[in-house]
Amino acid sequence: MITTAGMMDPHDERDGMAFAVARTRDEALLYLELTPCQDCGSNEAPWEHGLTEVDGELTISYAAVCPGCGAEREYLFGLPALETPPGSWPTFGGAEPSELLDAGQWLEVADQAAGNVPADSTEAGRVLAIARAAVEEVIKFVPAGQDAVPVDEFWTSAGRKVRDPEPGRFRLDRLLVVRDTYHELSLTTGAK
Structure with a gap:
């Protein structure tokens, strides 16, 4: 089937x-x-x-x-209306938010990656790049002029399970700090 x-x-x-x-x-x-x-x-x-x-x-x-x-x-x-130009790995998408994964699912991806950073510096950099890119995807759900991801951007039960216990994690100021922290950590591991 x-x-x-x-x-x-x-x-x-x-x-x-x-x-x-x-x-x-x-x-x-x-x-x-x-x-x-x-x-x-x-x-x-x-x-x-x-x-x-x-x-x-x-x-x-x-x-x-x-x-x-x-x-x-x-x-x-x-298919996307416009091809996403290649960028640093991983490249999940362009400026528009995802239609496949909701904001909570993206933050769960970031949490899982950041919680499993290996000791090997090359691999640690790759894992932190995934965490950073996933947080960048969450940020895309914040409308211009707003300070948080709207509730309707959590359309899956998995995404709501991430949001409901701690909705403050989806405030733009917190997301930017987390994204920048993952980026800085990836630099200290020797990742590019």
Whole structure:
């Protein structure tokens, strides 16, 4: 059975597209890593990707056979209106906020990465780069002129679980301090 995901919630009609946009390959792969197999819960899969057309809309398909249970999995994502220019690794997206992961999920990614920094300086720099980039993604959910991520930017139960115990973590001033701290720590590890 093929599980198709990446579909936007019916109540969320951003840009009128049927599929949530994967702004970059890094973002799509992170989404897939955070979306375990519905049959066995495995996060591992040998993903293959390519362009496909669905109802006249060009999409990108990520498909794999789950190594845990053999289930066929497929996720369809919309393509961004503009290509995100390459930047430092990881590149999750451009200036616009994510449609795949909500603000709470991004902060959870940052927390997980920062909580698992290895002793090896090269690898520590890579892990801290992920933490920094994930916090930058949270910041994109703060509207211009506002001081915090709005409540409606937590559209998943996983994201709300991160926000609800400590909503102050989503204030812009705190997010900027955390992002800058991860950046400074990555510099002290010798990462570029």
